[in-house]
Amino acid sequence: MKGLLRLIAYLLVAAVALELFFVARIAAMAVIAPQSTAFQRSEAWQIAIHRGSKGAWRQEWVPYAQISDNLKRAVIASEDADFIDHNGVEWEAIERARQRNAKAEELAARRAARAIARGKPVRPVQLRGGSTITQQLAKNLLLSGERTLLRKGQELVLAMTLEVLLDKRRILEIYLNNVEWGEGVFGAEAAAQYYFKKPASRLSAGEAARLAVMLPSPKFFERRLGSSSYLSGRASTIVARMPSAELP
Numbered sequence: 001m002k003g004l005l006r007l008i009a010y011l012l013v014a015a016v017a018l019e020l021f022f023v024a025r026i027a028a029m030a031v032i033a034p035q036s037t038a039f040q041r042s043e044a045w046q047i048a049i050h051r052g053s054k055g056a057w058r059q060e061w062v063p064y065a066q067i068s069d070n071l072k073r074a075v076i077a078s079e080d081a082d083f084i085d086h087n088g089v090e091w092e093a094i095e096r097a098r099q100r101n102a103k104a105e106e107l108a109a110r111r112a113a114r115a116i117a118r119g120k121p122v123r124p125v126q127l128r129g130g131s132t133i134t135q136q137l138a139k140n141l142l143l144s145g146e147r148t149l150l151r152k153g154q155e156l157v158l159a160m161t162l163e164v165l166l167d168k169r170r171i172l173e174i175y176l177n178n179v180e181w182g183e184g185v186f187g188a189e190a191a192a193q194y195y196f197k198k199p200a201s202r203l204s205a206g207e208a209a210r211l212a213v214m215l216p217s218p219k220f221f222e223r224r225l226g227s228s229s230y231l232s233g234r235a236s237t238i239v240a241r242m243p244s245a246e247l248p
Contacts, residue, residue, distance in 0.1 A: 022142055022158060026165050029174060033061050037178050039140040040186055047184055056183075058190035064173040066201045067188045070208035072172060073245040078212035078238050080133040084168060084246045088134040088159035135159040137175045168248035181214060182222040195225055205242060209235040 025034075036044075044057065076083050082090060131139070138158035143151055162171055181191035188200040188211075196207050203211070213234045214221040221231055 019157075023161060023165070025142065026158070026161055030166055030170060034141060034174065034178065037141045038143055039180070040178065043180070043184070057186075058184055058194055059178075059186040060189040060193075061177050061187065062189045062200055064169060066199070067173075067176055068201055068203040068208060069247060070205045070242070071176065071188055071192075071200060071203050071211060072247050073242040074205070074208040074212035074238050075133070075176065075215070076172075076245040076247070077241040078209075079136070079215060081241075081245065083133050083172070084248060086132060086134075088132060088138075088163035089156050090132055131155075132159065133175055134162050134171055136179070137171060138162055140178060140180075141174075172248055179215065180218050181211060182218050185218070185222075205239050206235065209238040209242070212238055 040059075047057070080086075080090075135155055138161075139155050142158060143155060166174075177187040177189075180186055181188075182194065185191055185194050188203075191211055192198055192200040192203055192207075195211070196203065210225060210231060213231050214225070221228060224231060
């Protein structure tokens with residue numbers, strides 16, 4: 001019994017130490033730009049395994065003022081319309097996403113049964129998230145990509161910590177400089193140069209909207225930027241929403 005209690009105590013101490021480490025890292029980001037994120041390090045490892053030294057890596061940090069307001073508005077309009085107002089987590093959006101996903105899984109199960117009966121391949125179910133920009137940043141900065149309740153809970157805690165220790169402008173600046181826009185393409189400057197051969201400061205509304213559409217599935221859209229009818233239609237919708245997107 002004493003051994004079990006001692007183990008529990010060690011685990012609690014380790015958990016507290018980990019949380020303090022996360023808090024210290026986030027606090028430092030108020031003045032120091034993160035050199036890399038947990039997600040980027042994972043991607044770098046995958047690229048090294050599959051491509052070796054041939055794997056390209058594009059990223060260049062640029063200050064908030066050197067990122068086009070078009071891109072800021074496009075990303076907010078596409079990913080998190082209430083970015084300015086929430087405290088890092090939108091509980092109603094999470095619940096709506098849970099309900100949508102439950103229906104999607106039910107429909108996918110019926111389709112899978114029919115496909116199996118006909119000897120056809122089963123298509124994977126497409127699930128939607130209800131994450132805010134702050135939650136996405138928390139996940140990419142510090143956490144693994146696994147989908148568990150424990151990791152999701154940690155994401156929510158870190159998102160609220162980000163909102164307490166950093167202002168909205170800094171959160172958006174870090175997000176736009178680190179988010180993935182294709183295999184080995186991270187941040188607004190790298191994406192603008194890679195796809196449009198121009199700096200992030202000069203992105204037009206249409207170009208910014210197309211980049212914003214890519215965010216949920218950047219690798220999927222990487223080779224379809226100029227040919228996807230869905231991307232073009234969605235980009236037009238985002239351009240129409242951009243004027244109402246409030247910037248920090």
